[in-house]
Amino acid sequence: MDIKTLCLGILTSGEATGYDLKKRFEGTFSHFYTAGYGSIYPALADLAESGMVTCTEVAEQGKPAKKIYRITEKGTESFKKSLGGNECPCHKVKSEFLAMMYFAQFMDPKQVSGLLQHRLEHIESTLDMLETITATDSDEQTGPAFVRGFGETILKAAHEYISAYKAEQDNTSTSGHQAA
């Protein structure tokens, strides 16, 4: 499931511009997939070239021309095929946060606490975003619902774990000494 395939998948639910796709990646998708313009535009160009999507340029007053992409029948076929083929889709986590935490012994407690706090806030804002989407989108398909629920479950578990650890840590370090 590379970016090209994923873009194709999103386009099955309706036409979109590159900009629109980016919005999607910043929203519902942000908790399990990231993609910037540097990936999206080349992907769309490739898809257009191989006939998976059509591109219609629409001139607009004052604004730069839009390029609206629509999936073709060939594109839909190809998308379904790539869903069926590949047996073992990977699930990768690349966390600089955990990498840093692994070396917590090299940091002072205040910094560690800040790191944890920062992560907690990030988790909270992602959860808020997921909730907003749920409230808005009333007729959610089973797939998107599963993925959103997965995100919520994992984020809540992470939040709880980090909170508990942080509380313990903050207690230990304040009772023992006074920092500069």
Place this chain on the structure above:
Amino acid sequence: MDIKTLCLGILTSGEATGYDLKKRFEGTFSHFYTAGYGSIYPALADLAESGMVTCTEVAEQGKPAKKIYRITEKGTESFKKSLGGNECPCHKVKSEFLAMMYFAQFMDPKQVSGLLQHRLEHIESTLDMLETITATDSDEQTGPAFVRGFGETILKAAHEYISAYKAEQDNTSTSGHQAA
């Protein structure tokens, strides 16, 4: 926290070859960071060139020569500095699994069930690995303990969520119709 920094960090706990580092990435680190030889060897070469590590080539009977890397004082300094600097370490998930599940409506229930099953097994084996490590490593530092605990928590939450969904799904699809 790029691969170079991370390799440097691992080397703070003792000398290692590129092969050793790969083993580390396949073990404790696998649930939050991945790195292959294509990243590790160039990283080590860079680190050696900039004086962060030294490289000692040791000829061995029958086997190819080992290159043992050791962190220098400059390297240790640099590592601590990079831990202190950067404010916002990211935590990214890139999941082909969730990307596919998002489009579950395009797949037949059997395939979805297989996908979920496969993921469950993968989670189970990762959990087993983490447990084995805990059992082996008796004096675990706070950092590694936090990271391992984080992994266990998240993996267990994911397992529970997927199991519950799968059970429900398998029930619905078998009672309703007979597949070809």
Place this chain on the structure above:
DNA sequence: TCGATATACTATCGATCCGATATATATCAA
């Protein structure tokens, strides 16, 4: 004893991808 497979160790290439950046305009707030 032959071939397969695993372990130990090195290394690189091509493809992919991604962050940062540039360009343009319109609107909204200070």
Place this chain on the structure above:
DNA sequence: TTGATATATATCGGATCGATAGTATATCGA
């Protein structure tokens, strides 16, 4: 009027990664 912010395009250089290759030993089953 200055400067954010939103809409929309696009690309480049660099990071990274998966796959692959090479070399030697040891074990294990047929």
